[in-house]
Amino acid sequence: MDGIWDTHCHLLPGVDDGPETMEDTLNTLREAERQHIEGIIVTPHFHPGRYMVYASQIYSLLESVRGECRRNNIHITLYPGQECYYYSGLVEQLNSKKVLTLADSRYVLVEFEPDCPYSQMQFGVRELQSNGYHPILAHFERYRCLYDKDKLYEMKQRGALLQMNFDTLLKHEGLFRKLPWKDMVQQGLVDYFGSDCHGMDFRPLRADKAVKWMREELPKGLFGKMLHTNVQLLLNND
8 A cells, every 4th residue: 555545535426516427536536546546435425414325325336436447447446435424313324334434344434513512523422432433533624623622632532533634734715724734734633634525626636735745744654654554454444
């Protein structure tokens, strides 16, 4: 595992707010290959009332995408997964395997509302853990309650894992870009990176520039841990 892995990416066609067509998906994958991405865990939304995407649909579409990749000479390894919005019925959906963990492991990419109370996040993390799952907080930099560093460190101590979006490091204008995220990366607080890419136009892939900064600014061991070692542990369900 030498290339970059993307652990949060919306690229299955026609299921959520990602690409609409297979051609859109293939164009996005070509761009991912250009940016030296070796593997992607696809994570379509599961959000009750908005995106009711279930496991059987994801597996079927993923096989179609893999087939098109072979036909189009696109060499990226793809695994199934979902970005799961936390609500009272999420654990039941996971236990019944109607909704997916990441790469069929016990790791769950879980999303909360940006303004969710810290108590709600605590409850959700505990519930997932008590049912044998390893919660990964999707784009944790969006959650205002974690702007309190004491709460962020406490969440880490509770065993929650943190996924940051690549483009957070690029200081793009937009959602919650004001805190010292680069410092948090350099301190080793981040466990996984993902693009949160939704296609070529909406939230396009920006991994290459972020990875360039990481290669230049991070110790080799820390860089490898966040972009390679932790992903391998997840894929092995360790």
